[in-house]
Amino acid sequence: MIDIKFVRTNPEVVKASQVARQEDPNIVDELLRLDDKKRAVRQEFDELRRQQGEIGKKIAALSGDEKVKLLESVAELAKQVSDAKDAVAKSEEEFDDTMLRIQNVIEGAPSGGEEDFVVLKEVGERNTEKSMGFKPKAHWELGEALDIIDTKRGSKVGGSRFYFLKGLGARLDLGLANMALELAVENGFTPMITPTLVRPEIMRGTGFIGRHDSEVYRLGGEDDSYLVGTSEVALAGYHQDEFIEFPEANGGLEALRYAGFSACYRREAGAAGKDTRGIIRVHQFHKLEMFVYCPEERADEEHQRLLKMEEQMIRDLELPYRVIDTAAGDLGSSAARKFDCEAWLPSENRFLELTSTSNCTTFQARRLNIRTKSADGNKTVATLNGTLATTRWIVAILENHQQPDGTVIIPEKLRPFVGGVSLIEPPTTKGVNGK
RNA sequence: GGACACGUGGCUGAGCGGUCGAAAGCGGCACCCUGCUAAGGUGUUAUAUGGGUAACUGUAUCGGAGGUUCAAAUCCUCUCGUGUCCGCCA
Numbered sequence: 001m002i003d004i005k006f007v008r009t010n011p012e013v014v015k016a017s018q019v020a021r022q023e024d025p026n027i028v029d030e031l032l033r034l035d036d037k038k039r040a041v042r043q044e045f046d047e048l049r050r051q052q053g054e055i056g057k058k059i060a061a062l063s064g065d066e067k068v069k070l071l072e073s074v075a076e077l078a079k080q081v082s083d084a085k086d087a088v089a090k091s092e093e094e095f096d097d098t099m100l101r102i103q104n105v106i107e108g109a110p111s112g113g114e115e116d117f118v119v120l121k122e123v124g125e126r127n128t129e130k131s132m133g134f135k136p137k138a139h140w141e142l143g144e145a146l147d148i149i150d151t152k153r154g155s156k157v158g159g160s161r162f163y164f165l166k167g168l169g170a171r172l173d174l175g176l177a178n179m180a181l182e183l184a185v186e187n188g189f190t191p192m193i194t195p196t197l198v199r200p201e202i203m204r205g206t207g208f209i210g211r212h213d214s215e216v217y218r219l220g221g222e223d224d225s226y227l228v229g230t231s232e233v234a235l236a237g238y239h240q241d242e243f244i245e246f247p248e249a250n251g252g253l254e255a256l257r258y259a260g261f262s263a264c265y266r267r268e269a270g271a272a273g274k275d276t277r278g279i280i281r282v283h284q285f286h287k288l289e290m291f292v293y294c295p296e297e298r299a300d301e302e303h304q305r306l307l308k309m310e311e312q313m314i315r316d317l318e319l320p321y322r323v324i325d326t327a328a329g330d331l332g333s334s335a336a337r338k339f340d341c342e343a344w345l346p347s348e349n350r351f352l353e354l355t356s357t358s359n360c361t362t363f364q365a366r367r368l369n370i371r372t373k374s375a376d377g378n379k380t381v382a383t384l385n386g387t388l389a390t391t392r393w394i395v396a397i398l399e400n401h402q403q404p405d406g407t408v409i410i411p412e413k414l415r416p417f418v419g420g421v422s423l424i425e426p427p428t429t430k431g432v433n434g435k
Numbered sequence: 436g437g438a439c440a441c442g443u444g445g446c447u448g449a450g451c452g453g454u455c456g457a458a459a460g461c462g463g464c465a466c467c468c469u470g471c472u473a474a475g476g477u478g479u480u481a482u483a484u485g486g487g488u489a490a491c492u493g494u495a496u497c498g499g500a501g502g503u504u505c506a507a508a509u510c511c512u513c514u515c516g517u518g519u520c521c522g523c524c525a
Contacts, residue, residue, distance in 0.1 A: 043485060046494040053494090056506045060453040074505045081505095199515090201499095243445070371482095373445095378482080 001367040002102055003380075004035060013105060020111035020328040021103060031098045038091040045084040052081050104363035107300075107336040109328045116327035120339070123311075124320030127346040127400055134404045138347035139395040140278030142402055143169065147427040149279060149394075161268060161276075161283045168424050169394070172410075173286055175417030176390045177261055180288040180313055184259035187309055189290055192260040194234035197225045202237040205368050207334055214269040231260035232385050235291035240368045244293055244381055255294035255302055262287065264389070279391045280352065290386040295372065296362055299382035303359040306386035307339050310355040313388065316413040319396050320344040322351060334360040343396035354393060357386035398424075 007014050011032060015025035055074050059067060110118045129135050143149025148169030154162040165173050181191055197219070203209045203226045208216060217227040228234060235258050247254040264287045275281035290309070292302045307323070314321045326338040335358035342351035362380040365371075371378045401409045408424040415422055 039485065042494080046485070049495085050493060052505075056453065059505060071505055078505055201515090245445095 001099060002105060002363060003366065004031075004099070006105075007031060007102075008035070014102070017105040017328070018102070020106055020109070021331065022113055022329040023103060027098060027102060031095070031102065034091070034095040034098055038088075038095045041084070041087045041091045045081070045088045048077065048081045048084050052077055103331075103333040104336045104361060106328045106331065107359065107361065108325075109331060109337045110325055111329075112327045113329040114327065117324040117330070117340075118327075120323040120325055122320075122322035123315070124318075124344075126320050126344045128349070129346070132346065132404075136346035136399060137402060137406070138278065139280075139345075139398045141347075142398045142406070142408060143278065143394075145406055145426055146408065146424050148172070148424065151278065158283070161281065163279050163282060165394075167427075168418065168421060171418040171421070172394050172397070172414075173390045175414055176388075176393050177286055177288050179316075179414060179417045180388045181259055181261065183309055183313055183316075184257075184288065184290055187257070187305070189257040189259035192231070192235065192238075192258050194228075194231040194238075194260045194262045196228050196231075196234075196262050196265070198228055198233055198237065200224055200226065202233060202240070203228075205240060206233045206236045207364065207367065208233055215267050217265050217267055227265040228262065229266050230264050230287060230387065231262040231289040232291060232387070234262070235260045235289060235385075236364055236368060236383060239293060239370050242370060243378070244370060244372045246293075246295065246372060255292050255298060257293075258291045260289045260291060262289070278395065280395055282391060285389055285391040287390065288388045290357075290388075292384040292386075293365070293370065293381050294384070295374070296379065296382045299359050299361055299384060302382075302384050303337065303339070303357060306357040306384060307341075310341050310357060310386055310388065314341055314343065314354060317393070317397060317411045319354075319400050321354070332358060334358070334364045336361045336363070343392075344400065345396065346399050352392060352396065354396060355386065355388050357384065359384050 002014065007028065011028050015028045018025040018028065052074070055070065055077070059070055059074070062070060110116055125131065127136065137145075140149065140151065144151075146168070148165065148167050150164040150166055151162075154164050157164075185191060200209070203216070208229065209226070216229055219225045219227070238258070239256075244256060246256065263284060265284050266282075268281055268283060271281055279285075290306055292306070294302050311321075311323065321341050321343045324340050324342060326335075326340055331338050338356060338358040340353050340357075341355040343354045344350075345352045360383045362382050364383045365381045370381050370383075372381050397411065397414075398408050401411065403409060406426060410418060410422050410424065412422075
């Protein structure tokens, strides 16, 4: 939710942001109209309530005939108060409905849609058939041949877009999560295991239901809960309705940093036919989510920090990648700016999103009512997130580190997290690889 | 799953139809006192929102939603959450 006071004073900025996002700018005028109306109706109610309170005090002090007389005279006022109350509720509802439809005001993101991102940098050589000296296999081919990814049995058991990670596949998944967690801890993040089933209020508060209804799983029957698509939900809800006290370091401008590990669930309803093979787009996966609460003025700096950490992880795994500045139209509604790191996929000659980090400024926290006390009053905090989905990384590692003989070299820095194994080889006649 | 209890300000906790945005304590802040430390004293200290340059002032908020009433933290209904005991179970 954006700040109505900001909209009142800077309607043009909000409109421009809507335009950059390829959304309707006229909603801003509509919002301001509803804001005026809401205030007018509210003032009327306030005045009636004041009168009622005043008379109420008199009634309390009186007795006998005088009291009865006054009671009779005040019935009409009570009716007016009740009507005014309904009017207030109605105008607030109209206002809120519109308010919630306006997205965060972008901060520096390029205008336009999905294709209009800006490449900030590209690091490392793209592996190609030519540079590798053989035709690179796709991750699903490698996964199957090495017996570490089993999508056939995955769909037998879980349905389409499910998979088994087996042997070193499973170790890679957990190893990557652990490696990322260690990096996060070194950078001041507190590890968290979070609920993956959350109550509707939390889902709504974090903005994941509404326009994204169809993307999340909802439990039917007795239990009205949602399966989270990211631990961002739990980590954002963690401090809901709280005042945050930031640690004193850096002149009181420090941040609260959490690294949540959880399974994530996505319905992928709108993705039919997209990335159907392998484990690029699946219904369930593991993710390490870095989540930061900080004072608003510090958000940019924290955003850069998150990006740096994500880049470091990719470098440590020796993957060619690029960083993009996501276009406004492709941002989530909470994000003011988003940077993605994309790894090169030699089998498809394209980049694949590995990480994503968003600066949500105060948008998310305003809705969740998360504030901090500061010298110049209570202020809504900023929130940021940076994401690391393990399955995507497995894809990138398999494809980029595959060898002509079909084996895959495990990057040196990852080895300590997968039991010291350095090479993924096809299974021998029996037994499970990488036990 | 069965039984009971409880949800009030930053925290603990009183209040159980009007004088209650709400006692008291803790914590926070400011000042005073004390040689230092420890202690002590005085004052101040909820959130949101409207009006006003401001001083100030109106209104709302006692888990949430409805209801009764001239008037609700207080009574009623529903709901959500939490705790304890028993049962079951990893």
